Amino acid sequence: MFDSEFLRWVFALFDFLRYDFILRALLTGIFVGSACAVLGVFLVLRRYALIGHGLTHVAFGGVAVGLLFGGSPFWSALVVTILSSIGILKLQQRVKIHADVAIGIVSAVGMAMGIIIASTAQGFNIDLMSYLFGSILTIGPNEFWVSLFISIVIIVFILLFYHKLFAMTFDAETAMVMGINVERYNYFFAVVTAILIVVGMRLVGLLLVSALIILPAVTSLQVSRSFKGSLVTAAGTAIISVFFGIFTSYHLDLPTGGTIVMINFFLFLLAFGVKKIVLENSLGKQ
Amino acid sequence: MMEKNSNIKSNDNSNGLVLEVTDLSYGFNHEMVIEGIDFSLERGDYLWVIGPNGSGKTTLMKVILKIYALNAGSIDLFGKGIDEFDGWDRIAYVPQRMLFFDPYFPATAKEVASMRLKVLGGRQKNPKNIERKDRERVEDAFEKLGISPLMNKRIGELSGGQLQRVFLARALIANSDLIFLDEPTSAIEPRVREDFFNTIDELNKRGSTIVLINHDIAGMGINNNKILYINKKQIFFGAGRDFCLSDDMGDYFGSSQHIICHQHMDEGEGVED
Numbered sequence: 001m002f003d004s005e006f007l008r009w010v011f012a013l014f015d016f017l018r019y020d021f022i023l024r025a026l027l028t029g030i031f032v033g034s035a036c037a038v039l040g041v042f043l044v045l046r047r048y049a050l051i052g053h054g055l056t057h058v059a060f061g062g063v064a065v066g067l068l069f070g071g072s073p074f075w076s077a078l079v080v081t082i083l084s085s086i087g088i089l090k091l092q093q094r095v096k097i098h099a100d101v102a103i104g105i106v107s108a109v110g111m112a113m114g115i116i117i118a119s120t121a122q123g124f125n126i127d128l129m130s131y132l133f134g135s136i137l138t139i140g141p142n143e144f145w146v147s148l149f150i151s152i153v154i155i156v157f158i159l160l161f162y163h164k165l166f167a168m169t170f171d172a173e174t175a176m177v178m179g180i181n182v183e184r185y186n187y188f189f190a191v192v193t194a195i196l197i198v199v200g201m202r203l204v205g206l207l208l209v210s211a212l213i214i215l216p217a218v219t220s221l222q223v224s225r226s227f228k229g230s231l232v233t234a235a236g237t238a239i240i241s242v243f244f245g246i247f248t249s250y251h252l253d254l255p256t257g258g259t260i261v262m263i264n265f266f267l268f269l270l271a272f273g274v275k276k277i278v279l280e281n282s283l284g285k286q
Numbered sequence: 287m288m289e290k291n292s293n294i295k296s297n298d299n300s301n302g303l304v305l306e307v308t309d310l311s312y313g314f315n316h317e318m319v320i321e322g323i324d325f326s327l328e329r330g331d332y333l334w335v336i337g338p339n340g341s342g343k344t345t346l347m348k349v350i351l352k353i354y355a356l357n358a359g360s361i362d363l364f365g366k367g368i369d370e371f372d373g374w375d376r377i378a379y380v381p382q383r384m385l386f387f388d389p390y391f392p393a394t395a396k397e398v399a400s401m402r403l404k405v406l407g408g409r410q411k412n413p414k415n416i417e418r419k420d421r422e423r424v425e426d427a428f429e430k431l432g433i434s435p436l437m438n439k440r441i442g443e444l445s446g447g448q449l450q451r452v453f454l455a456r457a458l459i460a461n462s463d464l465i466f467l468d469e470p471t472s473a474i475e476p477r478v479r480e481d482f483f484n485t486i487d488e489l490n491k492r493g494s495t496i497v498l499i500n501h502d503i504a505g506m507g508i509n510n511n512k513i514l515y516i517n518k519k520q521i522f523f524g525a526g527r528d529f530c531l532s533d534d535m536g537d538y539f540g541s542s543q544h545i546i547c548h549q550h551m552d553e554g555e556g557v558e559d
Contacts, residue, residue: 045391163404170393170401173353174381177466178405179374221392225440230392 016250024144025136029203029242033212035151036196037238038158038231040217042189045169051088052210054103055197058084058110060206063131064117073131078198084110085190134205134257147199154192166227204257215264222271237267302328303365304464304495310359312349319345325514325523332496333512341517343499344382347466351379375406378457382468383449389442396437399455400424406460427455430485446473458489465489467498
């Protein structure tokens with residue numbers, strides 16, 4: 001059926017899978033990407049989509065703190081980002097402002113902190129830059145296992161509390177009358193977002209990591225009819241974009257993080273197009 | 287057939303009092319929204335909360351349901367102070383059509399209606415056959431409310447009245463001792479409204495206590511044994527029959543009061559004798 005020339009060409013296309021570092025990148029990307037995507041559906045529907053973006057600025061400050069004191073930028077960013085995500089909720093409650101304003105304040109402070117540290121303590125600007133762009137292909141075995149563990153734990157938590165999280169996302173007030181501690185789960189979402197931002201920063205860089213949260217979610221919202229379906233579609237979109245992102249960047253020698261995000265964007269356009277066509281067809285029939 | 291309400295607990299310390307509101311006030315931004323609300327309900331009561339727009343009916347309901355924090359006064363649910371109360375599985379809430387409802391929310395009518403059952407189901411010890419039983423209960427409720435064909439529709443595709451019936455289905459799927467409804471028929475056409483009230487009557491006859499907010503008392507049967515009329519402050523609380531005879535009735539309904547009251551008195555005589 002297929003001549004050997006064609007088979008050889010196909011094998012060559014997927015040849016990249018035999019490298020350990022590519023497999024590590026692929027698996028990390030698939031698990032972290034899926035966790036981000038599933039979380040993203042909740043955040044987008046709860047109008048918290050920008051919290052991810054805001055926290056990337058804070059993580060930048062956190063990385064700078066780590067580099068300044070010669071510690072691990074991953075852990076310093078993690079601590080600073082988690083505290084800031086809690087700060088965003090506290091600010092919202094105490095000062096009585098909307099989420100977008102609280103996110104704006106905290107992200108500006110985080111970024112300012114990063115810039116001040118970077119310009120006063122000379123010498124690590126290049127390291128700091130590497131966190132802005134990420135490098136999924138240089139993930140070492142340790143980081144690989146940590147990322148895998150964290151993203152699996154987050155996915156399990158979301159599945160475990162699925163019904164409660166769905167209820168409070170649909171209507172927080174009615175969820176309260178079901179005895180759900182909505183405030184506690186707000187903190188859950190904030191902390192989980194902070195953790196995923198820091199884990200995801202190694203993959204696609206701080207400049208793009210919020211795209212892993214927003215884009216697959218928005219893509220799935222174009223075509224999903226049920227809530228369960230929207231979570232599955234978002235995770236599926238993340239997996240496809242990570243795989244073809246690495247695939248394309250390998251063959252065309254493009255930066256991997258940017259390519260993953262661009263493929264995510266193309267999938268969004270595709271889903272949007274499909275929705276338009278389906279909608280027009282159904283209107284035409286009436 | 288609806289099964290007999292099985293989860294009404296007799297071992298609480300409420301002495302039959304399901305809800306006791308004492309001198310309740312609630313304010314926001316240094317302005318009182320409701321003041322001096324004082325009433326209590328026994329098991330099986332059916333209360334209509336009436337009052338003009340902006341009179342604080344919905345606010346009162348949300349304070350009782352702990353959605354808004356209580357400022358002053360006290361609320362006892364099933365004999366327990368609101369801060370200690372944790373039996374939320376005994377209380378169902380049918381909200382007014384949600385204010386910021388997102389028509390693109392990805393959820394089917396079935397997912398929304400079974401949400402409460404699933405959340406409360408997490409507390410059940412015996413998971414045997416739960417999936418199948420849950421499905422049957424959801425299907426029964428949809429059939430009862432005449433919305434079976436809508437089961438797999440996306441929630442944003444439903445009309446306002448259909449959405450309200452999905453919310454009622456969500457409340458009645460899991461048995462509840464105390465059911466709060468906030469203008470549940472505001473978007474429902476008159477023909478369906480009667481069925482809707484019949485369903486609520488049936489829940490009441492099974493032993494559930496009902497608290498229902500509505501603008502007018504058209505459609506109120508003899509079962510509606512209590513009226514709470516508020517306009518920021520409490521104006522009347524008592525039996526529907528007494529409300530008919532009071533001057534408050536005239537304040538609220540104007541000259542049509544005699545027609546409405548006579549109608550209800552006639553209905554009442556037929557049933558009570």
